[in-house]
Amino acid sequence: MSFLDQFFDILLSTLLDVLPIAAILFGFQYLVLRRPVPHLRRVLAGFALVILGLSFFLMGLERALFPLGKLLAQQLTDPAFLGIDPAADGLAAIDWTRYVWVYLFAAAIGFSTTIAEPSLLAVALKAQQVSGGSVGATGLRVAVALGVAVGIALGSYRIVTGTPLHYYIIVGYILVMIQTLYCPKPIIALAYDSGGVTTSTVTVPLVAALGLGLATNIPGRNPMLDGFGLIAFASLFPIMAVMAYAQIGDWYSRRLAKKSR
Amino acid sequence: MTKLLKNALKSLLDSGRDLLPIVLVIGVFELLVLRQPIPNLLELAFGVLLVMVGLSLFVQGLQLGLFPIGEGMAHSFASKGSILWLGLFAFALGFGTTVAEPALIAVADEAARVAAEGGMIERDEESMGTYADGLRLAVALSVGVAILLGVIRIIFGWPVQYLILGGYIGVVIMTAFAPEEIIGIAYDSGGVTTSTITVPLVTALGVGLSTSIAGRNPLTDGFGLIAFASLTPMIFVMGYGMLIQ
Numbered sequence: 216m217s218f219l220d221q222f223f224d225i226l227l228s229t230l231l232d233v234l235p236i237a238a239i240l241f242g243f244q245y246l247v248l249r250r251p252v253p254h255l256r257r258v259l260a261g262f263a264l265v266i267l268g269l270s271f272f273l274m275g276l277e278r279a280l281f282p283l284g285k286l287l288a289q290q291l292t293d294p295a296f297l298g299i300d301p302a303a304d305g306l307a308a309i310d311w312t313r314y315v316w317v318y319l320f321a322a323a324i325g326f327s328t329t330i331a332e333p334s335l336l337a338v339a340l341k342a343q344q345v346s347g348g349s350v351g352a353t354g355l356r357v358a359v360a361l362g363v364a365v366g367i368a369l370g371s372y373r374i375v376t377g378t379p380l381h382y383y384i385i386v387g388y389i390l391v392m393i394q395t396l397y398c399p400k401p402i403i404a405l406a407y408d409s410g411g412v413t414t415s416t417v418t419v420p421l422v423a424a425l426g427l428g429l430a431t432n433i434p435g436r437n438p439m440l441d442g443f444g445l446i447a448f449a450s451l452f453p454i455m456a457v458m459a460y461a462q463i464g465d466w467y468s469r470r471l472a473k474k475s476r
Numbered sequence: 477m478t479k480l481l482k483n484a485l486k487s488l489l490d491s492g493r494d495l496l497p498i499v500l501v502i503g504v505f506e507l508l509v510l511r512q513p514i515p516n517l518l519e520l521a522f523g524v525l526l527v528m529v530g531l532s533l534f535v536q537g538l539q540l541g542l543f544p545i546g547e548g549m550a551h552s553f554a555s556k557g558s559i560l561w562l563g564l565f566a567f568a569l570g571f572g573t574t575v576a577e578p579a580l581i582a583v584a585d586e587a588a589r590v591a592a593e594g595g596m597i598e599r600d601e602e603s604m605g606t607y608a609d610g611l612r613l614a615v616a617l618s619v620g621v622a623i624l625l626g627v628i629r630i631i632f633g634w635p636v637q638y639l640i641l642g643g644y645i646g647v648v649i650m651t652a653f654a655p656e657e658i659i660g661i662a663y664d665s666g667g668v669t670t671s672t673i674t675v676p677l678v679t680a681l682g683v684g685l686s687t688s689i690a691g692r693n694p695l696t697d698g699f700g701l702i703a704f705a706s707l708t709p710m711i712f713v714m715g716y717g718m719l720i721q
Contacts, residue, residue: 228578235572236673240545243565248552252545261541264533269672272530279523283502283514290510320505327497331527333534334675336494338702340535341543341679345687345694380660381651388644395637401696404636407703408679411670419579419668447663450706 225277226270233266272333276417284324285424291320292428311375318368321425325367325449328421329360334412342405350405354460359409362456363449367422370448374429377436380444387451391458398458399465406457410450419446484532491531495524538676546680547687554688559631566627569677570705571620579668580615584608587661594657596720611716615665618712622704623678629700630685633692636700643707650714658717665713666706678702 244252252258290296297313329335339352373383395403426445430436506514514520553562574580588597588604588611597603629639651659670678683698692698 232576232578232671233673235576236569236677239565239568239572240549240677243561243568244545244549244552247561247565248549248556250552253548254544258541258545261537261539261544264537264540265542265673266537268530268533268535268537270530271526272534275523275526275528275530278526279516279520280498280502280527283506283520284498286515287502287505287510290512291505296510316509320501320509323501323505324498327501330497331494331531333531333672334670336531336535337538337542337672337676338679338699340538341676341683342695342699345683345698350695380663384663385648385651388648392641392644395641401693404696404698404700404703407636407640408699408701411667411702411706412675413667444660444663446667447660450667 221277222270222274225273226266229266229270229273233262237262269333276420280417281420284421287320288324288421288425288428291317292425292432294432297432311372314371314375317371317375317425317429321371322364322368324421324425325418326360326364328418329363329413329449329453330356332413332417335359335409338405338408338412346401350402355405355409355457358456358460359413359453362409362453363413363418365456366448366450366452367425367445369452370445371425371429373444373448374426374436375433380447384447384451387455391451391454394455394458394462397462399461402458402461406454406461409457410454413449413453418449422446422449487532487535488528491528491535494531495527499524534672542673542676543680546677547684550681550684551688554685559628562627562631563624566623566681567620569620569674569681570623571616573671573674573677574619575612575616577668577671579671580612580665581608583661583665583668584611584615587611587658587665590657590661591720594655596655596657596717607720610720611665611713614712614716615709618708619670619705621712622708623681623701625708626682626701626704627685630682630692630697631689633697636697636703640700640703640707643704643711646711647707647714650711650718654714654717655721658714662710662713662717666708666710670702670705675702678705 241252244250297317335356336352339355342350342355343352369383373380398406422445503514506512549565553565556562585608588608591597591607592599592604597607625639629636650662654662678701679699682701683694686692686694686697
């Protein structure tokens, strides 16, 4: 049966991904630290659950969500839907205002895939735990997801207009540096991390499909040169969003303190 | 037993809530914007169920296995007091988990095609393969260095923003000199390095270290490792592009 075949394929490849990590962990534990792993049976059960969980997760994505997401990205970037006629329109075809649905879709897919991202969930859980609840897991995830939404929408705009990627990134860096000066100190490291965790299992394939679809269908864009870069946007904007989230929270609690006085 | 069942049900519902936005986005765009029927509705429902079950199993396993072993090892290394072994472990973890990363393999192959198209390398299987392997090695090395650097930062308590700032300046300078074809890929390679299994482990390592070293705060100092791992690949990949040119 093809269902089971596919499941075992995915299980096997997840297992192969975990193998080097497990080898490094247990190698150092037994050869360098020379100490048994505490609660070994629980840890092994945890690894088994992680591998099994990721396999189910990837299986579901590949069967249902990825094909639909890619189909949507194709349909939305289809010249017929966008109302482009490369022969007749000429330069008017690259008028960025024609692609409003694409930006909206980019933002929506960026937000929703980030909320479902397992890596972000892991970091948010840990942050909530070590901050004693002052950094809420849900608040952090929503802030990161909003950052990704803005990032991918802006990244699509960049592909449509064909402006160079590094201008955006450099301006983004400058904004991050300015925000760092004014942001509450404890959140800085966490904010920087949240840029790296947004783009993995769920987000990358869907966002890549969107970028490639856009770059292929818009006249004058080269999918090789312009299709990349969306992921870079999705890694930069969450940093700003999380720092803004902390800054707003900081400002709000100071205002409350002022009022109660 | 009922408690276990209740917990399982609750985590399943949580995962359902996490997935709701994706389902809504697909539904709204397909039905209202594009006005097309959703193909294979049953298949979609089944897929969503699988993703829900998978996500809740993953979170359970995280709490049971990945978090405790990462933190436990950080504590053991801190009490052993050998910076050399800790550094070696940090580098091995970064390098070892990245070199086999499927997303990176995909990006490297794509990058080799771009490079061949742009005339940077010969357009044959062999030189494209060498190019892709070199790129993977560059990224894996950079992640190893990043985790090592991050661990050293936690030990000495350097503020994270200075290192990130330095990294940004590095990226901007490299951008000015790197061949144009590689810039987009270099920027993207920072995002694909950190996989779903590496992130929880590295986070647990950082938090565990900053908990066991006196004077470090797990919130302020424990995070930041992943940020380095997303920044250094950009610099290394652009450096690789310049080397090949």
